Amino acid sequence: MATLTQSDSCYTEQFGPTLSFAPAGGWGSRQPDKLVKTHCCFCGVQCGIQLKVSDNKVVGFEPWEEFPVNQGKLCPKGVKRYLQNDHPDRLLTPLVRTDSGFRAATWDEALSKTVAAIKSIQGKFGKDAFAFLGGASMTNEKAYLNGKFARLALQTANIDYNGRLCMVSAGAANRMAFGVDRAANPWSDIPLAKALLITGANIAECFPILTDHVWRARDHGAKIIVIDPRITPIARTADLFLPVRPGRDSALANGILHVMIERGWIDEAFIAAHTHDFDKVRALVAKYTPALTERITGVPAASIVKAAEIWGPAETSMLLHARGIEHHTKGVENVLTYINLVLATGRIGKPGCGYGTITGQGNGQGGREHGQRCNQLPGGRDINKPEHREFIAKFWGVPEPELPKQGLTACEIMDAIERGEIKGLLSISFNPLVSIPDASRTRAALEKLEFLGCIDFFLSETARHADVVLAGSLQEEDEGTVTTGEGRCVRLRNSVSPPGDARVDWQIICDLAARLGNAAAFNYARPKEIFDELAAASKGGPIDYSGMSYERLEQNFGIFWPCPAPEHPGTPRLFEGGEFHHPDGRAKFHAFDYRPPAEDVDAQFPLFFTSGRVVSQYLSGTQTRRIGALVEQYPEPLCEMHPRLAAKLGVKDRDLVRVSTRRGEITVPAQVVTSIRPDTVFVPYHWPGRKSANLLTNRALDPISKIPEFKVCACKVEKVADAPAQPARQFPARSQRAASTR
Amino acid sequence: MNDALEFFIDPSRCIGCQACVQACGECDTHRGTAMIHLDYVHRPTGVQTTPVVCMHCEDPTCAKVCPADAIKQDEQGVVLSAAKPRCVACSNCVLACPFGVPKMQTSFDLMMKCDMCYDRTSIGRKPMCATVCPSGALFYGPRDYVEKFRREQPVNEFQFGAQTVRTKVNMMTAPGVKALPFDVADFLPFEALDEDPLALARAGAPDVADAAVWHELHDPKAELELICE
Ligand code: SF4
Ligand code: SF4
Numbered sequence: 001m002a003t004l005t006q007s008d009s010c011y012t013e014q015f016g017p018t019l020s021f022a023p024a025g026g027w028g029s030r031q032p033d034k035l036v037k038t039h040c041c042f043c044g045v046q047c048g049i050q051l052k053v054s055d056n057k058v059v060g061f062e063p064w065e066e067f068p069v070n071q072g073k074l075c076p077k078g079v080k081r082y083l084q085n086d087h088p089d090r091l092l093t094p095l096v097r098t099d100s101g102f103r104a105a106t107w108d109e110a111l112s113k114t115v116a117a118i119k120s121i122q123g124k125f126g127k128d129a130f131a132f133l134g135g136a137s138m139t140n141e142k143a144y145l146n147g148k149f150a151r152l153a154l155q156t157a158n159i160d161y162n163g164r165l166c167m168v169s170a171g172a173a174n175r176m177a178f179g180v181d182r183a184a185n186p187w188s189d190i191p192l193a194k195a196l197l198i199t200g201a202n203i204a205e206c207f208p209i210l211t212d213h214v215w216r217a218r219d220h221g222a223k224i225i226v227i228d229p230r231i232t233p234i235a236r237t238a239d240l241f242l243p244v245r246p247g248r249d250s251a252l253a254n255g256i257l258h259v260m261i262e263r264g265w266i267d268e269a270f271i272a273a274h275t276h277d278f279d280k281v282r283a284l285v286a287k288y289t290p291a292l293t294e295r296i297t298g299v300p301a302a303s304i305v306k307a308a309e310i311w312g313p314a315e316t317s318m319l320l321h322a323r324g325i326e327h328h329t330k331g332v333e334n335v336l337t338y339i340n341l342v343l344a345t346g347r348i349g350k351p352g353c354g355y356g357t358i359t360g361q362g363n364g365q366g367g368r369e370h371g372q373r374c375n376q377l378p379g380g381r382d383i384n385k386p387e388h389r390e391f392i393a394k395f396w397g398v399p400e401p402e403l404p405k406q407g408l409t410a411c412e413i414m415d416a417i418e419r420g421e422i423k424g425l426l427s428i429s430f431n432p433l434v435s436i437p438d439a440s441r442t443r444a445a446l447e448k449l450e451f452l453g454c455i456d457f458f459l460s461e462t463a464r465h466a467d468v469v470l471a472g473s474l475q476e477e478d479e480g481t482v483t484t485g486e487g488r489c490v491r492l493r494n495s496v497s498p499p500g501d502a503r504v505d506w507q508i509i510c511d512l513a514a515r516l517g518n519a520a521a522f523n524y525a526r527p528k529e530i531f532d533e534l535a536a537a538s539k540g541g542p543i544d545y546s547g548m549s550y551e552r553l554e555q556n557f558g559i560f561w562p563c564p565a566p567e568h569p570g571t572p573r574l575f576e577g578g579e580f581h582h583p584d585g586r587a588k589f590h591a592f593d594y595r596p597p598a599e600d601v602d603a604q605f606p607l608f609f610t611s612g613r614v615v616s617q618y619l620s621g622t623q624t625r626r627i628g629a630l631v632e633q634y635p636e637p638l639c640e641m642h643p644r645l646a647a648k649l650g651v652k653d654r655d656l657v658r659v660s661t662r663r664g665e666i667t668v669p670a671q672v673v674t675s676i677r678p679d680t681v682f683v684p685y686h687w688p689g690r691k692s693a694n695l696l697t698n699r700a701l702d703p704i705s706k707i708p709e710f711k712v713c714a715c716k717v718e719k720v721a722d723a724p725a726q727p728a729r730q731f732p733a734r735s736q737r738a739a740s741t742r
Numbered sequence: 743m744n745d746a747l748e749f750f751i752d753p754s755r756c757i758g759c760q761a762c763v764q765a766c767g768e769c770d771t772h773r774g775t776a777m778i779h780l781d782y783v784h785r786p787t788g789v790q791t792t793p794v795v796c797m798h799c800e801d802p803t804c805a806k807v808c809p810a811d812a813i814k815q816d817e818q819g820v821v822l823s824a825a826k827p828r829c830v831a832c833s834n835c836v837l838a839c840p841f842g843v844p845k846m847q848t849s850f851d852l853m854m855k856c857d858m859c860y861d862r863t864s865i866g867r868k869p870m871c872a873t874v875c876p877s878g879a880l881f882y883g884p885r886d887y888v889e890k891f892r893r894e895q896p897v898n899e900f901q902f903g904a905q906t907v908r909t910k911v912n913m914m915t916a917p918g919v920k921a922l923p924f925d926v927a928d929f930l931p932f933e934a935l936d937e938d939p940l941a942l943a944r945a946g947a948p949d950v951a952d953a954a955v956w957h958e959l960h961d962p963k964a965e966l967e968l969i970c971e
Binding site (some may be wrong): 060073218294454 | 761768939
C-alpha cells in the first residue's frame with residue numbers, strides 16, 4: 001500500500017526541498033583540485049560546462065568556451081546546477097518505508113525487498129503486472145540498460161519513460177514524414193536561415209542558448225515568425241507574431257500552406273521527385289482560406305498571409321518547434337502539418353534549410369532511442385517488426401518469442417494501475433505525481449500499488465509513496481553519454497563519486513537483474529562497456545551508433561548519428577540531396593483536417609488553460625526546487641492573465657485567484673500582463689501539491705504518440721482574495737529604474 | 743583594424759533569463775550578491791528586460807562626488823569598487839551615478855559595483871556575465887566584429903541634461919527598428935479588439951467554442967459564403 005505514512009510537512013522537514021544557496025565549503029574557499037569538462041544536466045541543449053571539484057565535491061563552475069554549441073554560454077540553471085551537489089537533501093542510503101515515514105536500510109535489505117515484491121506480484125498476477133518507468137534525463141547507457149532490464153530481467157511489456165510527456169508527438173511525426181526521428185539539422189544551420197518559423201517553442205526560457213543562434217540569423221537579415229498564445233521573450237522582437245488560440249495549430253499551418261499554394265510558393269519539382277501525397281494535402285488545404293483560418297485560430301487573416309509571404313519565397317528557412325504544438329491530442333497531426341510547410345518548399349537537407357523539434361529534457365533525444373520505450377528496441381528498432389525483434393533477441397541471446405511485446409505508455413501505465421491491472425512499479429528518475437496530468441488521479445493510483453520502488457538521488461514527491469527507495473546517482477556522479485537535441489552524442493564525465501552509501505544507477509539496475517537471476521547479461525565493470533554494447537546493438541538499425549566510441553566522442557566534441565562505422569564522420573545534417581529514410585527514399589506529406597482539442601471551452605469553463613516552463617526551473621523541480629538562487633528567481637507559480645480578462649473578473653495584479661477545471665483547482669497569485677491572449681491563462685507546472693498545474697490539466701492522449709494534452713483544456717478563474725499587503729518578493733525586487741535611464 | 747576587446751550591451755537581445763545575475767553572484771569577492779542590475783522595463787505591458795553593468799565612464803561622476811576619494815580608475819579606464827579602507831558608506835555615488843549602477847552593500851558597509859571582472863579581464867578573459875549570456879545581450883569582443891555582424895550599432899556617448907557622459911562600455915542601438923506593440927490584443931483580428939475576452943475564446947459559437955465553428959465550416963453553404971468573403 002503506497003499511501004503516505006506521515007504528513008507532507010514531515011517529509012519536507014526530513015527530505016526537503018531544502019534551499020541550498022552557497023557552495024560546499026562556503027564562498028571564498030573554492031580552490032578546485034580539478035576542472036571537469038562535462039555538460040549541463042538541465043535541458044536538451046546540453047551546454048558544455050566545466051565543474052570545479054574540490055575534495056570529491058562540486059564547488060562551482062567555470063564556462064567551457066571551446067565547446068562549439070554554447071561556447072561558454074549558460075542559462076541560470078547551468079550556472080547554479082553545481083549546487084545540487086553536496087546538498088543537505090541528498091539520499092545517502094536506501095530507505096524502507098515504516099509506519100511513520102522511512103528508515104535507513106542496508107543495500108541487501110532494500111534490494112531483497114524489491115526483488116521479493118517483483119517475484120510475488122509477477123507470480124500472482126503475471127509478468128506484465130509489474131511495470132517500469134524510466135526517464136529522459138538519464139544517459140544513453142542507462143536508457144539502454146532500462147530497456148534491457150525490463151525485457152530480460154523483469155520480462156514485462158510495460159516499460160515506458162517520462163519522454164512520453166515530452167516530445168513523442170514530434171518523434172512519431174518525424175518517423176511518419178521522414179522515416180527517422182531526429183532534428184534534421186545541426187543548430188549551426190539556424191543562423192544561416194533567412195526565414196525562421198518558431199511555433200510553440202519558448203526558446204528564451206526553455207532552450208536559452210539557442211537565442212543567440214536566432215539573433216545571429218536576424219543579424220544576417222532573417223525574418224522571424226513566432227506563433228504562440230503568449231508574447232515570449234523571443235516573440236518580443238519577432239518580425240511577425242501570430243497569437244494562436246490554444247489547440248488550433250494544425251489549422252494555422254494548413255492556412256499558411258493554402259496561401260503558399262495560391263501564390264505559387266511551392267517547389268513542384270522537389271515535391272514530384274522526393275515526396276508522396278502532396279495532392280491529398282493540396283486538396284485538403286483548399287478550404288483553409290485566410291478568412292476561414294482566422295475564424296478557427298484567432299489569428300488575423302492578414303497575418304496569415306504575411307506569414308506565407310515571409311516563409312514562402314524565402315531563400316533559406318528553418319522550422320523550429322517544441323512542446324507548444326506537441327502536447328496535444330492531435331500533437332502528431334500538428335507537427336505533420338507544419339512539416340508540410342517545409343516539404344512543400346523543398347528547403348530541407350541544405351545549409352540553413354530544414355527542420356527541428358527542440359527536445360526539452362537533458363537526454364530527450366538519446367533517451368528515446370535505445371529501447372526504454374514500450375514500442376521500441378535498441379537502435380530505434382520497432383518492437384512490432386519481426387526482423388527487428390529477431391535481431392535484438394539474437395543480440396541478447398534469447399529466443400525471439402520470449403521478448404515481451406509492445407506494452408503500455410507512461411500515462412496508460414498510470415491508468416492501468418488505477419484499474420488495478422498493474423500492481424507493482426519500479427520508477428527511476430521520474431516524478432509522475434508532479435508531471436502527469438490529472439494529479440489527483442495519479443496520487444490515487446500510486447496509493448493503490450502493492451509495491452512502489454524508486455531509484456532517485458532526492459526524495460521526489462512520488463518517492464514519498466515508495467515502499468523502497470534506492471539511493472542512486474546525480475549526473476555528475478556517474479559517466480556516460482547523452483544525445484543532444486540536434487542529434488549530437490556527447491560525453492559526460494565523472495566529476496565526483498556518489499556520497500555515503502549511494503550507488504550509481506546502472507549498478508543498482510545490474511544488482512537487481514542479478515538477484516532476478518540474470519547476472520550474466522548484466523555484468524558490466526564500467527559505463528563504457530554498456531556504451532559499446534548499445535552501439536553494437538544499434539548496428540544496422542534506424543538509429544546507428546555503431547561507429548562511435550568514447551574516444552571518438554571526446555576527440556570531436558561529440559558525433560551526430562547515424563555513424564555506422566569507426567571511420568564515419570557522423571551526420572550533422574540529414575536528408576542531403578533529398579534522400580529521406582523511408583525505404584523508397586521519399587518523404588511523406590500528411591493531410592490532416594483540423595479537429596478541436598479533447599476539451600474545449602464552454603459556458604461553464606469559458607477560458608483556455610495552458611501550462612509550460614519558466615527559465616529557472618527544470619521539469620518537476622526535484623533538482624531545481626532545491627537550489628536557492630533558482631527558487632528566488634521565480635518562487636511560486638503565478639497565473640498569467642491579460643488585463644482585459646482581469647478587469648472582467650475584477651482581479652488586480654497579485655490577487656489570489658482560483659483556477660479550476662473539471663479535474664481540480666489551484667489557488668495562486670495572478671500576474672496581470674498584456675503578453676498573453678485575453679481568453680487564455682497560463683500557469684507553469686514545476687510545483688507539487690496544491691500548487692500543481694497538473695491538478696488541472698487533461699490526461700487525454702494523442703491516439704498515435706500517447707502524449708497528454710498539457711497545452712489546452714477549459715478552465716474558469718475566480719478571485720479569492722486581495723493581494724497580500726506586503727507582496728511576496730518578486731522579480732525585479734528593485735524599482736523600475738531601467739525605464740528612466742534609457 | 744581594431745581588435746581590442748570591448749564591452750557591448752544590447753537590451754534588444756536580452757531575454758531576461760538572469761544567467762548574468764546568477765553568474766555574477768558566483769564571484770568569491772561578492773559571495774552570492776550580483777553587481778548586475780536586471781529589470782523589466784514594465785512587466786505588466788511587456789517582457790522587455792534591461793541588463794545594466796557599470797558603464798565605466800571616462801570621467802566617472804561617482805568618483806567625482808566621493809568625499810573620501812575611494813573610487814579609483816585603473817590604467818585601462820575600469821572604474822573600480824570603492825576601496826574598503828577609504829569608503830565611508832555615504833552613498834553619494836549611489837545617488838550621483840547617471841546609470842544607477844553603484845549599490846551600497848550594507849552587509850559589507852561598502853559601495854560595491856561591477857569592476858568588469860577585474861580578475862578575468864586583467865588576464866585577457868571575458869567578464870563572467872558576457873561569457874555566459876545566452877543571447878549576446880552582454881558581449882565582450884572586438885568592435886570590428888560587432889560593427890560587421892550586428893544589426894544594432896554601438897554608442898558610447900550619452901547626454902544627461904547639460905552633462906555629456908562618455909563611457910568605456912558601449913550601448914547597442916538600432917535606429918531603424920520600430921518598437922512593436924507589447925499587447926497581444928494588438929495582434930488579434932480587428933473585430934476582437936472590443937470584444938469580451940470570453941467571447942474571444944468562444945469565437946461566436948453559442949456554447950462549445952470551435953467545435954461549432956468547425957461544424958459550420960463543414961456545412962457547404964456556410965463554407966461557400968466564407969470563401970467568397
Ligand atoms: S539548462 Fe540547457 S540552456 Fe541552460 S545551461 Fe543547461 S544545457 Fe544550457
Ligand atoms: S544573461 Fe543576457 S539575456 Fe540573460 S538576462 Fe542577462 S543580459 Fe539578458
